[in-house]
Amino acid sequence: MSLLTAHLERGAVKLGTLTVGAGPAVVVGGPGADARWVNLRDHHGRVPAAEAVAAVRAEWAGPILVEPFSTADLPEIGGADGVVVGAAWMQDFQLVRAVARLGLPVIVQRGPAATLEEWLAIADYCVAEGNDQVVLCESGSRTHLAGVTLDLALMRAAREKSGRPVLADLGEDPALAAAAVAAGADGLLLAPGAGERAVLAAQEAVKIVGALTRRETPDSVLAARGAVDRVDAALAVLLERRAELAGAIQRLKPVGGFAGRDMDRERRLVTEMARRAPGLGEVRLAPIMNAVIEAGLHLAEERRASGQD
Numbered sequence: 511m512s513l514l515t516a517h518l519e520r521g522a523v524k525l526g527t528l529t530v531g532a533g534p535a536v537v538v539g540g541p542g543a544d545a546r547w548v549n550l551r552d553h554h555g556r557v558p559a560a561e562a563v564a565a566v567r568a569e570w571a572g573p574i575l576v577e578p579f580s581t582a583d584l585p586e587i588g589g590a591d592g593v594v595v596g597a598a599w600m601q602d603f604q605l606v607r608a609v610a611r612l613g614l615p616v617i618v619q620r621g622p623a624a625t626l627e628e629w630l631a632i633a634d635y636c637v638a639e640g641n642d643q644v645v646l647c648e649s650g651s652r653t654h655l656a657g658v659t660l661d662l663a664l665m666r667a668a669r670e671k672s673g674r675p676v677l678a679d680l681g682e683d684p685a686l687a688a689a690a691v692a693a694g695a696d697g698l699l700l701a702p703g704a705g706e707r708a709v710l711a712a713q714e715a716v717k718i719v720g721a722l723t724r725r726e727t728p729d730s731v732l733a734a735r736g737a738v739d740r741v742d743a744a745l746a747v748l749l750e751r752r753a754e755l756a757g758a759i760q761r762l763k764p765v766g767g768f769a770g771r772d773m774d775r776e777r778r779l780v781t782e783m784a785r786r787a788p789g790l791g792e793v794r795l796a797p798i799m800n801a802v803i804e805a806g807l808h809l810a811e812e813r814r815a816s817g818q819d
């Protein structure tokens with residue numbers, strides 16, 4: 511197994527049709543995401559819960575998570591696929607208990623000053639109420655920086671210690687999406703108001719970084735093809751980057767292009783790659799890299815001929 515994709519055992523939780531904790535990391539919140547998030551806290555309890563859920567349900571058939579403002583909302587959120595205990599309410603034990611008793615999966619956000627132990631204890635409260643479907647969501651700490659600072663080390667520790675899936679709450683800004691996936695996030699939570707671009711950026715991080723760092727064990731052709739598609743997405747990014755760099759070498763070498771081909775260098779790079787691709791080995795890698803290198807040389811020569819560089 512690669513050094514990057516060390517496997518961490520954890521249980522998966524189903525949010526409606528969406529699996530969190532097995533397969534690719536999921537993206538929650540915002541248009542085009544895998545699941546929607548209805549935040550009743552933002553409305554300070556002024557919008558009836560049933561109405562808010564129904565409004566999203568009218569335009570979205572997939573999974574919906576609801577963050578209640580108080581226990582008063584709970585009888586009205588039966589149509590949801592998961593309930594978020596917001597960071598501000600994490601230590602409201604009455605709310606936690608009541609949410610757990612609904613029998614829906616519970617997403618526990620970490621309070622801004624809560625320790626790992628305090629956070630994990632909330633999951634135990636849910637279990638004590640007979641609900642083991644708990645996802646932990648890192649929502650950041652109050653620090654010297656404005657707003658909250660996401661603690662990805664704590665998120666990772668929570669996953670290792672509890673075996674439960676973990677989410678990273680990115681707010682409206684997907685800048686840390688790649689870091690969160692690399693740190694082992696099973697999902698990225700975006701603010702309900704996050705735009706389409708933020709969702710796309712989070713999904714790109716899930717694909718590209720997930721392909722490199724997240725081990726998947728698909729059990730159907732569909733799931734395996736999804737995983738292959740993510741690896742191909744990462745390969746495409748790397749192939750394009752490689753072609754740009756190889757093009758730069760052609761411009762810098764005394765004799766570039768096919769005329770300056772260095773077969774020794776090509777053999778050495780194949781040998782080095784085979785250390786990380788022992789299954790394919792040198793014999794299978796050699797023709798692959800030959801095609802890759804030749805594509806790069808053709809591109810470089812075409813660009814030179816058309817005066818593009």
Ligand SMILES: O=C(O)C(=O)C[C@]1(C(=O)O)C=C[C@@H](O)C=C1
Pocket residue numbers: 756759760763770771772773775776803806807
């Ligand atoms: O390293 C070089 O000299 C290159 O030109 C780059 C490169 C490559 O794509 O990696 C391309 C052609 C050479 O035969 C060897 C390697």
